[in-house]
Amino acid sequence: MIEERTYWSLSRSPFYSFVFTIPLFALYEVMVLFLSRDQLHTLRNGADALIRQLLGMFGIWGIHVLSIAFVLGFISVFLWQKKNWRMTSVRGDYLIKMLAEGTCWGFVLYMILKFAPTLLMFPSGRVLSQQVILAIGAGLYEEFVFRVVMINIATIILRIVFLWHKSWRTLVAILISAGLFSLFHFVGSFTDSFSMPLFLYRAFGGILLGTLYVTRGFGITAYAHMVYDFVVVFFITTAEIS
Numbered sequence: 001m002i003e004e005r006t007y008w009s010l011s012r013s014p015f016y017s018f019v020f021t022i023p024l025f026a027l028y029e030v031m032v033l034f035l036s037r038d039q040l041h042t043l044r045n046g047a048d049a050l051i052r053q054l055l056g057m058f059g060i061w062g063i064h065v066l067s068i069a070f071v072l073g074f075i076s077v078f079l080w081q082k083k084n085w086r087m088t089s090v091r092g093d094y095l096i097k098m099l100a101e102g103t104c105w106g107f108v109l110y111m112i113l114k115f116a117p118t119l120l121m122f123p124s125g126r127v128l129s130q131q132v133i134l135a136i137g138a139g140l141y142e143e144f145v146f147r148v149v150m151i152n153i154a155t156i157i158l159r160i161v162f163l164w165h166k167s168w169r170t171l172v173a174i175l176i177s178a179g180l181f182s183l184f185h186f187v188g189s190f191t192d193s194f195s196m197p198l199f200l201y202r203a204f205g206g207i208l209l210g211t212l213y214v215t216r217g218f219g220i221t222a223y224a225h226m227v228y229d230f231v232v233v234f235f236i237t238t239a240e241i242s
Contacts (some may be wrong), residue, residue, distance in 0.1 A: 004043050004130075007094055007097055009222065010091070010094060011094055011097065011098050011101070011216070012016070012106070012215070012216050012217030012219075012220070013217065013221070014217075014218070015088070016094065016098065016219060017217050017218040017219035017220075017222075018219075019095070019219075020095055020098050020099075020219035020220075021091050021140060021218070021221070021222055022062075022138065022179055024136060024222065024226070025140060026224070027072060028133065028136040028137050028140060030078050031132070031133045032082075048142065050213075054129075059209055069114050069181070079189075080236070082086060082217075084095055091165065098219060098223070099136070099223065100226060102219070102220045102221075102222075102223030102224045102226075103224075105212060105216070105220065105221075105223075105224035105227075106223065106224040106225070106226065106227025106228045106230070106231065107147055107227065107228075107231065108224075109205070109208055109209070109212075109224055109225075109227075109228045110228050110231045111223055112208065113201070113204070113205055113208075124135035132230070132233065132235045134229070135226055135230050135232075135233055136226055138225060138226065138229050139181055139223060139224075139225040139229065140222050141199060141221040141225025142181070142184075142225065143209065143213065143221050144218070144222070145179075146177050146180060146181040146184070146206065146209075146220065147177060147209060147210055147213040147221060148213070149168075149229070150173070150176065150180060151173045151174060151177045151210060151213065151214070152168075152173075152175040153174035154172070154176045154177065155169050155173045158172060158173065169197075170214060173210075174207060174210035174211060175195045176215065177206060177210055178203045178206030178207045178209075178219060179203055179206070181202065181205075181206035181209075181214070182199050182200075182201075182202035182203040183199070185197075185202055201209075209221055209224070212224060
């Protein structure tokens with residue numbers, strides 16, 4: 001049975017998420033390469049840097065695994081969509097709607113979190129261009145690692161081990177990924193010292209993003225995360241100027 005091809009169903013599909021985020025991946029890699037060629041290891045988003053360091057243990061091919069995996073993933077999703085949906089065309093108006101929706105969710109996320117203790121994640125002393133790069137990287141790689149990978153892996157494990165109902169294992173998977181997402185921001189250089197209020201603040205943000213991912217897919221969630229970070233960067237920049 002083929003699911004009805006509406007905006008709400010297609011926009012959360014893996015195929016549209018890949019197509020929607022391709023420009024963001026390309027923009028992030030180009031900005032890292034040309035705007036910070038002397039700081040590649042320190043400027044890359046944390047999730048991206050962690051993945052590349054682990055893959056780098058396997059030599060030069062390991063470093064390029066991310067790019068190869070993305071291409072293979074796109075081909076796999078393309079073939080899956082062609083088989084199950086019997087379509088491979090992309091509606092431009094849907095991509096524009098996804099852009100608008102992702103932007104709206106980014107502002108909604110900011111408005112919700114601003115009522116929590118304002119503990120910003122961007123270290124001081126970074127120039128604006130570097131903050132923009134980090135914002136793009138966070139939207140892409142953090143959402144891919146902590147939402148796409150961790151939520152799906154946790155859901156599969158909970159299904160096999162505990163045989164839980166889908167709604168329960170999805171809820172617990174979101175909570176697990178949110179906790180790991182928050183803890184991740186205390187690891188490495190340029191991070192804050194651990195505190196429970198800051199941990200809970202970021203975990204709450206992870207729950208919001210996890211819920212958005214489950215309901216609206218990777219593409220819109222990644223863009224919402226990026227827009228949220230852009231808003232934070234904007235207020236940091238204007239505060240420093242004033």
